[in-house]
Amino acid sequence: MTGGEDRVRERPVRPDPRRRLRSRRLALAWRRTARWAVRAARPLVDRYRASLQLRVVSSTLIASTVLVLIFSFVVAGSVTSGLLAERKDTAVEETLNAVERAAEQLGTYTSSSDTALATAMQRIVNELAEDPVYAPVIMLRTADGDVTRSHPSSSDVQPSAELQEDVASGKTAAQYGNFALEGEGAMPYLVVGSYIDLSLDFELYAFYPLESQQDAISLLRTNLALAGVALVLLLGVIAALVTRLVVTPVREAARTSQRLAAGLLHERMEVRGSDDLARLAGSFNLMAENLQSQIRRLEEMSMMQRRFTSDVSHELRTPLATIRMAADLLYDNRDDFDPVTKRSTELLQHEIDRFEDLLQELLEISRFDSGFASLEVDAVDVGRIAEDVVEGLSHLASECGVEVTVSRPKRRVIAEVDPRRVQRILRNLVSNAIEHAEGKPVRVTVAESDTAVAVAVRDRGVGLKPGHADRVFDRFWRADPSRNRRTGGTGLGLAISLEDAKLHSGTLQAVGEQGKGTLFVLTLPLQAGNRVITSPIPLRLDGPRSAGKEAARATQD
Template sequence: MSEETPLEGEEATGDAAPRPSRRPRSRAHRLCKRLARPVVERFRASLQLRVVTATLAASASLVVIFGFVVAATVTNGLLSDQREVSVQDARDAAVTLADNLSDYTSPRDAALSNAFSTYLTNLLDQTNSATAYTLSTSDGTVAQTRPVEADTTVSPELADSVNGGYMATQYQTLSLDDGETPYLVVGVPIDNLAVEYELYAYYPLTNQNEAVNLLRTSLVVAGGTLVLLLGVIAGLVTRLVVSPVRQAAATAHRLAAGLLHERMAVRGKDDLARLAGSFNLMAANLQTQIRRLETLSVMQRRFTSDVSHELRTPLSTIRMAADLLYAGREDFDEPTRRSTELLATELNRFEDLLSELLEISRFDSGFAQLDTEAVDLEPIVAEVIAGFSALAEECGVEIELDAPSHHVVAEVDVPRFTRIVRNLVGNAIEHAEARPVTVTIRDNDTCVALSVRDRGIGLKPGEAERVFDRFWRADPSRNRKTGGTGLGLAISSEDAKLHNGTLQAVGEPGRGTLFLLTLPLQKGNRAVNSPIALALDDDEGDSDGSR
């Protein structure tokens, strides 16, 4: 004997659905992307959310796999038990029918139809499991079904197996009751008589189906509850770990903001407590080092200021003596005269250095103040350029002033603005390598900008950020014409900040350097949206200023 597995339904076919247009799909994609962006950002920003989500996903996967395995095992067990009982019942029914039908020798016997009806009714009265029987001759000439009003059509595959002399079973959904009901159909051939018969017994699987549905419902409820419980546990456990980390991040943020006394709370003696203790030790060391550096910085500034002030008195005396010597240098011999001139030159440089050190000390102590007035900036810039005419001619540098045709009036501290321009132009001449220097003035509704562009040696990568450091020089070995101290650009940057402005630099080796000064037109405002771009274009234009 052989058995057949349940047949799968054929897949329905039909006309292909029209393809949706690209436009709605693209619009829906953008909408979904826009709606999902906050969720994705929240997911990336929260370690606790990622851990809980991963735990839920893993536990849900395990619960689903476990549920499928348990449901399949229980279902197969129930169906296997029912099949064994049904097959044995069908065999007994076949034996009973074989005894009752042994007297009939022809399928065309007129009494055979009534005998089918009687015997099947007796079978239905004797069994408690089968709800319907179908009995027919192998050639199908005589058939009788009980109950006669039921649709007991079997599949062709099952009929072919039984017609071939094999006992076969198959699971089918039949309309034997008020609705569609799953049944186990057992087909048994009766072929030891003069007439070959086929018996089909129908056993309902309602109880098994209800048991499986109840099991699945229980698994879904239990699995969902277990997943939620695991999610809650994961959230609580993760919170125990994440909370100290968040506290450490918040404390580090406050430390970075200057609150050096901030510390983490140390609870217990576990790994997190040791982490908090190590963090507090690090914060204490940082606080000690920062305070030490602040003390050293204050001492250094105070030392610079004190030395600068204290040197002015002896320097004044030396200056008077040097002036007397310089005035009578014509009466000296050549070596003494040269020494007198060198003494006067170096005293001038020394006075410039002291003046710049005193200015730096005023910036450091916060005593620097602005004395602003509304002035036209172009004449000031032109006067500074004219003052460098001799040096420019000596260096072979041509200076070009590019200014608007209208007056550029801004509220500035004239001496400080003049010092900025003088430092920038002198620096450009010194590094121009006998190439032209362009000074550009532009303004807009809120700001005025001045750029000084040379086409000399330029700046190496990383030097644009250091060019405003004190005593820093891009090339200390160069032959310098102006005898600078390395403080001019640093003082210019502080003067720009004092005006609520900015002083920036950009350069490339071989292309030169551009210094860009941006100041607000009115005192108290801030410099934003500079009229000149910070770029090494040969034709720096203004964004919205007019010529």
Template sequence: MPDPDTTSRRPGAGRELWRRLSGRAARVFAGLHHTWRRSLQVRVVTITLVVSSLLVGGFAYLIAGKITSILLDNAKTDVRLRLTSGAEYAAKQFSLYSQPQEAQLQETIDGTVNYLAGGDPQQTSGVVVALTADGVGGMILPRSSPAVDFRPLISPELRAAVAGGNVANQIQTGRLTGDRDTKYLVYGSPVPTRFGQVELYYFVPLTLQDSTASQARTTVLLTGLALVLLLGLLAALVTRLVVTPVRVAARTAQRLSAGLLDQRMAVNGEDDLALLAASFNQMATNLQRQILRLEEMSRLQRRFTSDVSHELRTPLTTVRMAADLIFAERDGFEPSVARSAELLQAELDRFEELLTDLLEISRFDAGFAVLDAEPADLVPVVHRVVDRLSGLAERVGVEIELDVPATPVIAEIDPRRVERVLRNLVGNAVEHGEGRPVRITLGMDDTAVAVTVRDHGVGLKPGEEKLVFNRFWRADPSRARQTGGTGLGLSISLEDARLHGGWLEAWGAPGQGAQFRLTLPARAGDRLITSPLRLVPADAAVSFGATSTESQLAIGPGPDGALTVGPAKSVPEQRAEVAS
């Protein structure tokens, strides 16, 4: 009696075995599919082998069939000639008898059969000659040479055809003279006599024909297999000659894209592949020359900007001193002159601010910007920014709302740079707020701190999220240059965020305002993964619904510092956060 525990474990064991086999088969299939997709040489060789195998297999089948047909036709022709001659001979021998009961008839039949079989009843050629006389009432016994039971190999159809006076043949398989079944070509012919019709049969073994056809088939298949292997090897060699330079070109292109501009391909010979390598090297040389030229131009441009900014400092200081003196005495001037003094003072302020921003950008471009990180509380930093911009907010009629924790928000930051970033973000929000409130939110978690600045102005059009951090870019180019800053604020802010290892991202929708999010690591040098605050504002998720929010983009430096563009957040996430 089987163990119940063993019986109960069998289905689970079978499922586990099936699961393992399925997983192994899936891995093997995945590996083959991966190799098929990645290797041109494997695809070419495989296709060559499959197509050549089909062609060779079809050719072998046709050749073997043709050889078999020829051998069988030759055997039929030979047996038919022998049968015709034998039937004529038997008819002459039986023409002396008019009755089947005559005493010498049976001996004549035996002699005729032996003669037609070759004269030796014990011959070993395998051919069997038989004679029957079913139409004379069973008075003549069937005879064959050699003496065998041949009747099972005569089908009713063949017997009927011969009895009807026709010469007919069939291929039958049976055992006559040997110890195993053999394929026979059975030919039958009627022999007319005065006492009735006699049937003469030849049983010719097809062993030799089958052996010859089998040998021909084997020879053709082996030759075809060798040809297929040769074609596969030839395809592999030819493909390798073509693929190897392509692979070398791909590796060289990868090194070039990685910045190794001195990489070149080896040029061997004068064929098309050599021409490809030479053209590739020429292209790489031209690209290297252009890249170096552009780098030199960029370096000269940055140096020019830095030098001009520094050189303008000295005359600007002198002009500033004279302008301050004129501005201080403007009350004693005529109204038009006093207004000119005020305009001069304002434009000098803008010019000085532009020079300061250009110098800062040149430091970032030259890689000289240094982060002076120290543990600092972001709450007073946010308050200082709001206090500095409160006058501007009052003039344009914008209310600044604060949402900051009551407890300190400590992080390792450069307070000067963070304050500059927030000043740019809040200043832009106030200027573009269309008189509506601007909300500043400060949040933190265990790994990061974040500040969002939300306005309800004109917002950003689709695609402008990609341009908002570009230098000297404005959402509305037609606006007068008196409004807004230098056009470098957000670019400098983005560089400040990158210097901290943080993110500066933007979201916006036409007519629904915009929101900028600054995310910084709580400890200097840590890698950011998430932000404590969401980029898409909660009110935008409620008011827009699924259609609008799903199409918005966020742009900013990703975890690796590269500028990234992607969906701001999915609607289910937005609704879940709004609900919470």
């Protein structure tokens, strides 16, 4: 306190904790309600998206409802305006007639203080109100408002001030309003007022009930509502029936196509009538028959090709064995020959080795086709197999000028696999990478997860053209047949590698981009009999992805 004055310190207003608690509860309740509404509406939204018939019917109902509402409002408004305008014209004419009749009897009065004036005014309003030609409720008063008489006399009604001002200016005016007359509830009335220009001026107001017009308008609105509802329902039923006629064959075609995709090539659509839908069903059946015949033809050709491959590979084994023995004898004594004969003997031995490799690949393919391929599972170190494959191809890598590196975990990666088949897969992948690396380094990566082991072979050579990545595992297919090849491949290496991976319940995947190289990822389960779910090595090239990248994934059947 200073100078005898108390200083009042303002304390900060603290928010009410109960109010904050209520706000939090309201927000929580709102969020729960919103989540519940979303969950409840989700099946309806899914159903709406999945059903063409539901979308057509709902769209028809919405459009027809909007049109019916607009039509009903327009018709109701037009009829209402017409009825009220007609009633107003009639009421104004009747009021003017009543004014003329009253003016004939009031022309002799010159002062509102005349004692006979009130009696005469009451008699006039009684006569006018009791006459069915005029309004049932009439009020007559002097212009200064000193004397006022009405019929019924118990009616204590007053026109609006706006209407009184219009009448006082000498006009004949009309106005709508609700009045409670004769002890009844408020009812709509049309009030028409007119000025009587005499020695003593008067104002006459006639109250015309609009009950009949109101009943007619209510009946019209009710009929329009019922007719609109019936029309909307009828349009909905018609839309549902018409849509069903169109959707049913489409659904049947969808079911038939699904059965065809599942291998049931004998499935056909039922053709009914000769309309557009019947022609659609006939065209669909014709397409199915052509597909069935083409598939059967391809199956027969594939069967003949497999049988030919199997027969040729087996039939060539005996003469090749004889040729091998003769070639081995010549090769062992090549030092006794002249240089030209010696070189020819070495070339013969090399080509016979290549021929044996080709024959072995054909035999392996025939085993896969016949279903006789089997695994000889053993727990081995996959990282060591990768290193052995790279070491075995070091001579090829040096000839091509390619550096091959192996990246593997420090500890051993033990998996239950067939060592011979895994080594064959990696040899095909690494030799393919060396051949297409164009002198750039090749990297072999080994990784493992809790359930799988993966080996990735990455080169930065020519890569794959758009569309080629889908065909790298096809038999006898080469990305560039005109390329000068050092390994002399047959186009069966990757196809056999894919079959070996499938035999292990694993995956062999490839991705490539022209000018950026190719990546092959082999993924095998750590334990025999399991299946691969995810690979420890993702299938993507280094660097940003582009639109021209192609990916092909060969997974187990």
